[in-house]
Amino acid sequence: MNHLAHALLAGPDPDCRLGGMLGDFVRGAIDPALANGVGHGIALHRAIDTYTDTHAAIVDARALFEPPYRRYAGILIDIWFDHLLARDFDRWSAVPLQSFSDDLLALLDDRSPELPPALQRFSRYLHARDLPAAYAGREMIGEVLAGVGSRLTRSNPLAQGMVEISRLEAELAQVYAVFFPQLVGFAERWRTVHGIR
Structure with a gap:
């Protein structure tokens, strides 16, 4: 899942939500x-990524994705599902x-000294584009995909990813409708087991 989903699924605790945002920016053992x-x-x-x-x-x-998009299907799905979540956020x-x-942006600002440089840069990117709220707009998804593609070292088709997403839109909506409620339940159970409210 992408940033909006991770922030939401972390629950209301600010520390846990900050950790949810840090997840893509730290590697290895979690610093005690x-x-x-x-x-x-x-x-x-x-745990959400593995699930x-x-x-x-x-x-x-x-x-469902055809080459050359299949190699990048995980990225395309993650970002498109954040769009679907943003469109239906009040649910x-x-x-x-x-x-x-x-x-969320205020939390990243307030805790900026704790963030690694890559997340500090990403926070500025979020601010400049009114993300994650702007994920609700299709045009922003195209821009985000192009941005992700430009940061990858190898040549990739992500800048044209909306073409493939549009072809699969009905199928992806059906997958999201089945999958996301199950993911919400998984995250709630995980937080309960670990004593996070």
């Missing part, structure tokens, strides 16, 4: 010096999307 909730958030992020990558519906969805959160997004 981190606040407990931040470490839990990183661990939850990793998603191995879920039968996602495995089947990746197979999953009592906090409106724009307020949730603003609060």
Whole structure:
């Protein structure tokens, strides 16, 4: 899943939500010096990624993509599912999307000294594009895909990814409708087991 989903699935605890955002920017063992909730958030992020990558519906969805997009199907699905989540955000959160997004950006600002340089740069990128709220717009998804593609070292088709997503839009919507409620349940159970509210 992508950034909006990770932030939402981390729950309301600010430390856990910060850890959810850190998950893509830290590697290896979780630093024991981190606040407990931040470490839990990183661990939850990793658990969500594993759950998603191995879920039968996602495995089947990746197979729908034609070459050369199939190699990048995980990225395309993650970002498109954040779009679907943003469009339907009030189903999953009592906090409106724009307020949730603003609060997340404020959290990253407030805790900026704790962030690795890559996440500090990414926070500026989020601010400049009103993300994650702007994930609700299709045109932003095309821009985000092009940005991701430009940061990869090998040549890739991500800048044209909306062409393939549009071809598969109905099938991906069906997968999302089945998968995302199950992912929400998984994250809630994980937080309960680890004592995170």
